[in-house]
Amino acid sequence: MYDSFFQSYIDQWSFRPIAVEDATLSVLAEYKNEVRVYSAEKLLSFILKYLKKCAEDFIGDFVKDAVISVPTCFNHLQRQSIKEAAALAGLNVLRIISSTNAAALAYNFNNQKDENKKETNVLVFDLGGGALGVSILTVGDTCAVESVAGNPHLGGEDFDNLLVDHCVVEFKRQYKKDIVSNPRAFRQLRNACEEAKCRLSSSTETNIKIDSLLDGIDFCRKISRQSSL
Known part of the structure; x- marks a missing residue:
């Protein structure tokens, strides 16, 4: 919890990490107007349980059984x-495999019907939410x-963070108020920035627009792919 990399991300989160009695890293999260303590494993289990049901x-x-892919940079722990x-x-x-290998297996599976398939070299570029993985595989x-x-420290969330930081500075410059001090407003801003980033995949520009973001103040900011943040 006191790792320098970990500390550098705390200000970007809308939840508060804590160390419980057995030194297990947990987070304080609000659920149904009640603040609860969850371990990282418990939170992830909610997502996996939902995917299992789907x-x-x-x-x-x-x-019952599953093969789960993880970022290439994940260590044993x-x-x-x-x-x-x-x-x-x-x-x-049944097995934990890297996400790049999973992509290569999917590629190979989808091309199994090709009778003239030859052994080829495949580059898998996986830019995920929190990490970047690149693999070169021989597929036959x-x-x-x-x-x-x-790079375990480069992913889509870094793009989100740039947008969030930019909007926080702009809001403070215009209205002299700090969004970071309000968890609800900060969470709204982060969600809006992520949605705007996704829209830029198909549009050259878009707006980050949130009604009554903080103290009744509406916020709107135009961004484009060429924006210098």
């Missing part, structure tokens, strides 16, 4: 935490990993 609804059968979260969600983890009848590289 899969069961889709196939019309019970799901991080992978173990994923397994613990899966167990809480009622899943038996099997998949062989030739090289793996990545």
Whole structure:
């Protein structure tokens, strides 16, 4: 919890991390107007449980086993935490694989019907929410990993953070009020910035617009792909 990288991200979160009695990292989160303490594994188990239900609804059968992909940069402890979260969600983890390898396997599976398929080299570029992973694989009848590289501190959330920081500064400059001091307003702003980032995938410009963001003040900011933040 006192790691310098961890500390650098605390101000970007709309929740508060804490260390409980057994030194387990947990977070304080508000649910149904009640503040509760959740471990990271418990929070992840909620997501996995939801995905499990979605899969069961889709196939019309019970799901027990799972192969879970994780960022290439995940270490042993991080992978173990994923397994613990899966167990809480009622899943038996058959294997943990890197997300780039999972993408290569999917690519190979989708091309199995090609009778003239030759062994090829495939580059998998995976820019996720929190990490970047790049793998080079030889794909044929099997998949062989030739090289793996990545940056565990570069992902879509970094783009979100740039937008959020920019809007916080602009709001403070215009209205002399600090959004960061209000968790609800900060969470609204972060969600709006993420949505705006996604819209820029198909549009050259968009607006970050939030009614009554803080103390009844409406906020609107135009951004474009060329914006210098």
